[in-house]
Amino acid sequence: MEGRGAAGLDGAAARLARSSGMIQITPQMRVLVAIEPVDGRKGIDSLARLCQEKLTEEPFSGCVFIFRSRRGTTVRLLT
Secondary structure, eight states: OTTOOTTSOOHHHHHHHHSTTSOOOOTTOOEEEOSSOBOTTOOHHHHHHHHHHTSOSOTTSSOEEEEEBTTSSOEEEEO
16 A cells, blocks of 8 residues: 555545644534434535524534535534
């Protein structure tokens, strides 16, 4: 495996893992997963509204909200 780090990550993934762009999940943090798919074109405001309306949670509560696209090819996280 040439060009891969010790964990088997390629260069871009290894750089991202070293950067502060990663979300740190703590044992105290709640992770809420929306079971219904969402439109991938929704912006941050629409996802925050979904947190309030469908999940009955405050989007700024410190929870991690996970949404998946209708096709199931992408996930979006709101922290």
